[in-house]
Amino acid sequence: MDTLIMVGQLLLGLSILVGLHELGHLLTAKMFGMRVEKFSIGFPPKIAGFQWGETEYSIGAIPLGGFVKISGMIDESMDQEQMAQEPQPWEFRSKPAWQRLIVMLGGIIVNVITGIFIFVYLVYQNGETYISRDQVVENGIVALDLGQSIGLQDGDKILDINGEPYQKLSDLTSGNALLSENGFYTVERNGEIIQVDIPRGFINSFGDKEALNNFVDIRYPFELLRIDEGGAAEQAGLTTEDRILSVNGESIQYFHELQNALGKVAGQSANLVYLSGADTLSTQVAVTERGTIDIAVKPLIEPVVRQYSFGEALKNGTERAFTVVAVNAKALGKMFTGEVSTKNMSGPIGMAAIYGNTWDWSKFWGITGLISMILAFMNLLPIPALDGGHVMFLLYEMVSGRAPSDKFLENAQKVGMVILLALMVFVIGNDILKLFTN
Structure with a gap:
């Protein structure tokens, strides 16, 4: 039953996000008079569908993505027969580059809006409950195994992170803290102010929830x-x-x-x-x-409970949404330098584990909002076969005034699909490895 709950949450979350992403492409394409032949949540084989106007709407048996097929566009369908014919006014390739650019950004924009909406709603509806910096400074910390490994001690009072004040205890293990260059905690220990450095690559120690709970806690009477x-x-x-x-x-x-x-x-x-x-x-x-x-x-310590007005929630929720993107961009960059291990990447199994084996709607929407922002960021990467690859070629066309040839775009699409398949195999393998090593 636990596995079914995890899988059920993952499939529901991905179906919502993929459906909205592809809807962004569909609506912008139709807005500019492009013909959308197919709209699918999930990949073939098709298990259900219907025809409405010029578009076939369907659900695929493989629920790990989706697609729209826009006439006259070089995509994963590799419809070379259509592309060999003369361009028609309703086709993607017949439209101005700026319109095609908006269509390719449509899904990303919808994912960003979805992520922001979810974060804003949760902040407004639930507020926040947390142990504050003032409580940490007043009572000091308990240094658990990971905290002790970098030199923290029981009773330390952590004053700031990288010379900047923080708001709550969980900020000590945030991506901004653990991914910072030459990061450090400023600590008061027995009346003396000292600096405890955050080692490069320390974020690799936080591979699961148990590790996060093995860093520091607050001392409490x-x-x-x-x-x-x-x-x-x-x-x-x-x-x-x-x-x-x-x-x-x-x-x-x-x-x-x-x-x-x-x-x-x-x-x-x-x-x-x-x-x-x-x-x-x-x-x-x-x-x-x-x-x-x-x-x-x-x-004998009560967590801080804070409620937000709508205006405060709008600001706070939006900041949280874009912080997710910033942290993931920074982490991806550090993967190329080797500072962040690629073992931190997760596929569908890891995502299901993040949802957990209990159905909590607040947690469900929080994780779904997080994934929505990550999907937007990943889709914007300049890899052929992703939206970002199309955007890259369209920007080249708009700047140079020359569009890449159809043959080049077809070959780029093939290369991109190989990259994505290899990445999928890698992250699923990563997930399976974690199941046997954790």
Whole structure:
């Protein structure tokens, strides 16, 4: 069932985005009087369809893309018979270069608008819930394995990233932070201001959600929320009104300190000092093999909850949408230098895993908006067979006044399709490899 939910979300998200992308091409083509012969969500073989006017609308059996076939356009259909005939007024090739350019950009523009709309809607509807920079500076961090690997320590107070203030805890692992040149965190440690460098290629350490949760967290004071009936804490005499002060002489103020102290004596007995009313008491508690004492705690830090007006959401959501594009462009550039590993690229299996195995509409639309912006960026790359390849040749025609020959465009289309197929094989292979290595 979990797999079906992941696949279902992926197929729904891609179908929406592909349908809107191809609709952008269809509407702009028809706007300029071009004949659109086919509109398909998914690739052949066709499983359903109907004819409306001059256009056949269909759904293909391979739901990883889609296409429109515009008369007189050299595309993946490789319709050489049509291209050998005299150009007709309704054909793509008969229209001015600027009109053809708008048609080729139509799908990208719709994906960008879709991404912005989704981000703006989610920001306006849901607002934000986060741990703020001020809370991080007040309480300090817990440095987990990845944080410790670059020199961060428990109790560090991270003041800024690359000399610039940040807003929330999650900004510490944002693409802008991890992809920056000569990046660093400014840290206050025991009253001293120091710099902790972000190593080049450090982003490669964040290959999955588990890694993101293994960098840093905020230190938080806590109170006892629940004592499990019959558990170790109850047997030791603790109640939810008590406050733990130390374990085996180690002072306890923050929850991670309690976890660490209990972890050292897992499966053994520990001396626990606690405050009960006005009295300071001590007791022996049996620590489980897991390093716990059968309690649940309540953090004494409340995340910041912020709601946005529509104007604020419009600005914030648009910024988020274009930040996705900027981060992906930067990451792609660093892949060519080897700083960012190509293992970070994901195909359909990886995308399905990002959606997850629970159906949460807010998360679904957030990921779909993210993919919409990435699709727009990827489609704009100057690779033949992508919209960006067509745009590149059209810009050349507009600047030089000479259009590339049909033969050249046909060969470029073939090369582009080989590149895209090779890329698809690579990312799917990447996905499969991750399944066996994670």
